[in-house]
Amino acid sequence: MILDPDRDLELTRLVSASPAQIWRCWTDPALLRRWWAPQPVETVEAVIELRPGGRFFTRMLHDGRSFPVEGTFLEIVPQERLVLTDALTAGWRPAPEPFFTAILTLAPEAGQTRYTARVLHRDAAQQRRHAEMGFHSGWGTALTQLEALAATL
């Protein structure tokens, strides 16, 4: 799918870990908690039901404030592609405050892994809002944390 520059945000990087290691970091809740939030934000809860329509839940803690994200998985191709959204909750119910769909793709490249996270929004205003919330630095810092963790697996 072609990037929509008005409504999408994308982070792509060559990562020094295998697709299998990165996949584990994304799909094992104990591992997800260790890299998902950019420090000093903490991920204090993570629930992963890895099937289409299964629950994806995280709760982050920052300065004593709680940031829950409730969503569901849309596509699961192990070690290649993972799609999740907060526009629907587990069992496909429309969500009260839909914001994003994230499409993660992993591909071997020159002995490393090409990691691409594309985030889709409903319109340009939502894209700008996400950019201003710090999408690039937030997802970038988290990816650096993921890379360090994946290398230890």
Add this chain to the structure above:
Amino acid sequence: MILDPDRDLELTRLVSASPAQIWRCWTDPALLRRWWAPQPVETVEAVIELRPGGRFFTRMLHDGRSFPVEGTFLEIVPQERLVLTDALTAGWRPAPEPFFTAILTLAPEAGQTRYTARVLHRDAAQQRRHAEMGFHSGWGTALTQLEALAATL
């Protein structure tokens, strides 16, 4: 999944047609146009890309006004289960005005087919809005039209 009486609406009926016939009426756009809108409303366009993330689009015409619905498929189990939503559009982008997820199930029963359409909403207010828009009479009339069409296939 258990019906949530505060947020879901459901229509269920024994239909005198086979699951295969009903499935064709739902998934062939030329057939869908013939039963989807309760008369005198007309379905003037229908696009069906029958895969998860594929486009589901209909446009109805009533008293000269146009009513488009843009959505996507979530689950497809031929002749058994079809799930679609307008909370996401084709390719999984969050939709501007999410309203419903529809879960259609078909099961053979006593030589006929048990047809169940459950519609999920994000909250009780949206459920009431859909009920007041005439969910039961609208979907009921459309189902009667579907039954008549399916019997001719």
